[in-house]
Amino acid sequence: MATDSLTEAKKRLERAYDPDAFEQAATVFAQRSARYLRLMRPRPAPALPWAEPEALIDVARSWIDREPPPIVEPDDTATSFHRLAETILDHGHRIHSPHYMGHQVPPPVPVTGLFAAIGSLTNQAMAVYEMGPFTTAVERVMIEKLGELVGWNRGGFAGICTHGGSLANLSALLTARHRHDKESWTNGVDSAGPTRPAIITSGDSHYSVARAAGVMGIGTSQVLKAPVDAERRLRADSVRRVLDEADNSGLEVFALVASACATPIGAFDPLKELADVAQERGIWFHVDACHGASVLFSQRHRHLVEGIDRADSVVWDAHKMLFVPALCTFVLYRDAAVSYETFQQDAPYLFDADNPGMAEYDGAVRTLECTKSAMALPLWGLWSIYGPELFEDLVDVTFALGATLAKLLEEKPDFQLMHKPDGNIVCFRHVPEQLAAASDEELSRFQQGLRRRLLESSRFYITATRLEGNAVLRVTLINPLTERDHLEGLLDALREEGGALLTEGVE
Amino acid sequence: MATDSLTEAKKRLERAYDPDAFEQAATVFAQRSARYLRLMRPRPAPALPWAEPEALIDVARSWIDREPPPIVEPDDTATSFHRLAETILDHGHRIHSPHYMGHQVPPPVPVTGLFAAIGSLTNQAMAVYEMGPFTTAVERVMIEKLGELVGWNRGGFAGICTHGGSLANLSALLTARHRHDKESWTNGVDSAGPTRPAIITSGDSHYSVARAAGVMGIGTSQVLKAPVDAERRLRADSVRRVLDEADNSGLEVFALVASACATPIGAFDPLKELADVAQERGIWFHVDACHGASVLFSQRHRHLVEGIDRADSVVWDAHKMLFVPALCTFVLYRDAAVSYETFQQDAPYLFDADNPGMAEYDGAVRTLECTKSAMALPLWGLWSIYGPELFEDLVDVTFALGATLAKLLEEKPDFQLMHKPDGNIVCFRHVPEQLAAASDEELSRFQQGLRRRLLESSRFYITATRLEGNAVLRVTLINPLTERDHLEGLLDALREEGGALLTEGVE
Incomplete structure (x- = not known):
């Protein structure tokens, strides 16, 4: 190929970027995806057509290893796309089947897939405002709405979208670590000193809480798992008992993590009483509400998260109970100021130091991530079409x-x-x-x-x-x-x- | 709404999941997106129609705050979608314009947007094999191909997809931290002891390297920035000098991070001579090749990354020079075994302990993330249609x-x-x-x-x-x-x- 002239290469690229070829392939996408949705009724298709991993790896490899057919006319792309789409849909997990009752991953409301598609096609990559101006605006508006549902007043709180609950829990706990020890970012964590930093949560909290401690140099051994009650809820008395023991063993607990709800049986920890403990002891109160925060939309069920407004940080997966595609997670902070303190950076090719007012809109100053996808777009689109009901x-x-x-x-x-x-x-x-x-x-x-x-x-x-x-x-x-x-x-x-x-x- | 019966709620949901409504909206997506692509020629549209953030926030909010029009017929959804798509495309960054010459974020080859769309619509969320069997297979095959391009033999190496280069650098450096101190995950990082853990890199490396040190408890002060030469490349002699100084100041450098290429001017560090230093000193050699690894496809340019096969870990953004939508990053390890050592978990609701052979295919055991999107699908689709040329x-x-x-x-x-x-x-x-x-x-x-x-x-x-x-x-x-x-x-x-x-x- 390298012997080829660049002129030939450019011609091939023109074909790959041809709008007609795209339109034909996109029409195939529309028809074929609608057929996938129709397959779910009236008699449901198997949710997961089971196959062993190595068998599917062979299928995926066969497409890569073949000599691709020549792409000359626009509809050649559509033909190839069609065959590949069939392969994906035939072997994929069909979570739109009513027989899907598995993990906490929803069948997205179909139109959300189209908003995700626009975000991907146009690649609104949001490290800085300039790279995704409208999608940044959309993210801000969704944060406004979700924070208000939590019970906070606009202007006081802040938030950011990040790729998934694990990263979100890590982000919030990094902020808690920073509030506890402002030198930890620059000087590192001192986990061998006389007062080791520690986190308290229940044994039922998501594994990403302990994982976050492992990642951020606290150590998973310093994650104290207070026992749950018979209904698998973390109660204030249990937390107080473990905190007292911690005091005696040289641990400095800086964060309490509640689950709303916890993964094993979906139990909602009683947030009000846990908020009391956190306040009493002066520790950060983080609520992992990835699954459960969405009950705030429901008059029938919102009582399950009563007290969530007293959290210092809340994480909320829209890609769970708000039915948009993975991933779309919100990290929300009761106090806007703290959200700018955690991550510190020096990247003159990215951040425009000469427009200080603008930096507030640059996502990367408040999340571990640099380039991000336009995560909040599908949620905004869904809300705009159907309303919060x-x-x-x-x-x-x-x-x-x-x-x-x-x-x-x-x-x-x-x-x-x-x-x-x-x-x-x-x-x-x-x-x-x-x-x-x-x-x-x-x-x-x-x-x-x-x-x-x-x-x-x-x-x-x-x-x-x-x-x-x-x-x-x-x-x-x-x-x-x-x-x-x-x-x-x-x-x-x-x-x-x-x-x-x-x-x-x-x- | 809560006074409404659940029967009414179900009826409304049936409408939201209606395949006909989806097909009509998807057809609008096909036509409107093709028009967006046509807008780029023959006279290019403005890449970024500049607007102040607060102005766009008002636009985004206006859609959320209105009373949504009633959705009764399938084409009501398509009509609403059309108006929202117009809004997104009018105010978005048009990086398909030839006047876009900004950050290291490409205009995706359009058909990749459709693969991303299938992944999103069907929500193949890949924490475990079961939740995205075919997309897991696709990820494995792409890792095979990219690792072989790096110069490694199939079977020996391993890798994982993760959301973005910052997370990828963090993941690789966590693995390096683990190899240096196997207790750090459980016991935490001891950054106040007589030998503080440290990382060496150039002053031009991506800000996420220092950020990773801040996150993982090493501390950004323990990121040693060795001076670059006149062409802004990190040379072996510079690294050796700084390493000698570090020895004298109680720092234990466990990782050397090279850039291929670095962000400021795109300089490729000389990997062969840096690999020599890492080998000499027995430290982990990590190559941040997010932008530059893609030259491995080019006979003209692959010499720029000569020696990359000697890295312990390589990160590679397909959403940069492989022209797929953000995000799609590969973390590649020369030695497959290490990729399973870093993250440790205990989540019986997720991992099937009774099928030990299967865990190898569960992504979440090897990345910080739990739920993931089907990131590798657009790359696989693009490669399948057009081949690596x-x-x-x-x-x-x-x-x-x-x-x-x-x-x-x-x-x-x-x-x-x-x-x-x-x-x-x-x-x-x-x-x-x-x-x-x-x-x-x-x-x-x-x-x-x-x-x-x-x-x-x-x-x-x-x-x-x-x-x-x-x-x-x-x-x-x-x-x-x-x-x-x-x-x-x-x-x-x-x-x-x-x-x-x-x-x-x-x-």
Whole structure:
């Protein structure tokens, strides 16, 4: 190729950038994606057409290793795109299927995919205002709205979009670390001194909290996991007890992390009483509300996060219960000033020191990230088209599904509900008659075998977790197209697969 | 709304998920986006239609604050989407304009936007294999290909996709920290002890390197910036000198970070001789090749990264010189084993402990992130349609533009080229006759005023930086549709705006 002239190279590039070729391929995208959505009803397609990783790696590699067909006319691009789109859709996870009841990742409201597409195509990369002026404006407006829902007054608070909850928890905890020790950014963390910095949270908080401590030089051993109560909620008395012990062992706890809700069973920690403890002890109060903050849209459920306005920082994934594509996470700070203190930089090729007023609009001064995608655009688009009532509907309908499943499970003698769900996460066990006298260990093995079997059957997609050491089945009812019949269908499928498993023997 | 029945809520949600409504809106997307691409020629549209942040915030807010029109028929969604898409495209940064010569963010090859769209619409969120089976396979295959281009043998190396270069540099440096001190993850960083951990790099390395040190508890003061040579390259002798000094001041340098290329003028550090130093001293060799690794596709330019195969870790942004939408960054490790050591987790609701063979395919065990978007999909699609020669063309054509601009600048007495460019980043000053005797400080002020004026005129989009304290103009020629005529046009525009600025007076 290098022997080729640059003129030839330019001609090839003109073809790759041809607007007609794009329009034809984009039309294929429109039709083919609509067909994917239609596939979900009236009879749902398998959520996850199961295949082993190496088999799919071979498929993906075969497209790369072949000699690509010549692209001469605009519709050659569309033809190639069509074949590749088929491959992706055939082998992908179809989370728009009502049989998808897996992780806390929603089927996006379809039009959001188009806003994501515009952001990607035009590449509004938002390290600085100039590189994504309108998408920066959009991000600011969404932060205004979400912060106001938290209960704060416009002007006082601030926030930023970042790629995902793990990065968001890390960002908020870095801010907490900074407030505790303003030298830590420049001088490093002193974790071997007489007062080691520490964080307190529950054993049910998301693993990214401990991970953040590992990343930021605090050390995961300095993450104190206070015990939860019978409903797996972190209570003030438990936190106070662990804080007292910490005082005696040379730990300086600088942040309390609450979960709204926690991942295992979706329990909402009581934020008001935890805010009291944080205030009493003068420590940073961070609320990981990635999943649960969205209840603020719902009159029925917003009581679950009462007290969230007293947090110093809140993180909120729009790509969970606001039904936009991953990723779109908001880090919100009650006090706007702190959001500018954490990250410090010196990058004259990026930040325009001669326009100090403008720096306030440059995202990269307030997040670990430099180039960002236009994350908030799909949320803004969805809100603009449907209004905030759509988010209330999404929370209400999926939370109601959680209650419906809980009720069904309680009615069936061969199922065991593990908790009364606060929302749309439900953990349970299948206990067929033959296993009525089985030990917890045997039951654990059975749930795992059953989950695996259901997965490989491609009939439903659900997950599993461990509660007090015991494996249980776990679903997140995050598809608003799922109905009571599908839930009944899940229980039937579990019975059938469970029966077959018992016949063949649990490995 | 809460007084509404759930039945009503479900009906509204059915409308939001209606495949017909989606197809109509997606068709609008196809047509309107193609029109955006056509706008770039034959006469280029303004790259950045300049507006003040608060003005755009008002526009974005106005859509959120209004009462949304009722959505009854499928085409109501398309109508609303159309109006919003117009707003985004009218106020966005049009980096497909050949007058875009700004940051290291490319105009994506348009079809990549459609692959991003499929990934978003279907939400293949890849914390674990199950949640994005095919997109996980795609990521693995792209890592295979890029690692082989680095010069490593399949099977020996490994990698992961992550959201952006800053996170990627942090990830690689966390791995280096772990190799240096295996207790740091659990016990924290001891930055106050007799041997403080430190990193060595050049003063020109990306600000995210120092930021990573701030984040991970090392402290930015322990980032040693070795001086660069006249061509702004980090040389082995400079590194050795600073390392010797560090030994004497109680610093334990565990990582050497080279830039390929560095951001200010795009200089490629000599990797072979730096690899020698790292090997001599037994320290981790990390290459930040976010911008420059893509020259591996080019027979003309791959010599610039000779020795990259000796790196312990390499980061590579496909969303720079591989022309896919932000974000798509690869963190590559020469030794596959280390990539599993850095992050440690305990999340039974996520990782399936009963399928140990499967964990290898779960992305979240090897990156700070949990939920991820299907980042590698656009790159895989582009490669599948056009083959790797397209990437060679993109590098060759844009790098040739760098050389063309350098030549033009050398020919004009009123422009001053600051360096001989290695690639497509070029720094220069405009020095009109009236300023022939001006001080560096006056010239700096003039370049800044000129850049600002050009920006607000919306005629071209370029950036600025500081070299040795002096402000200079800086362009990245990263749009393959830019031609020699546009470069001439830029210089003419600078002359005109410069003349006006001199008449009105530099503030």
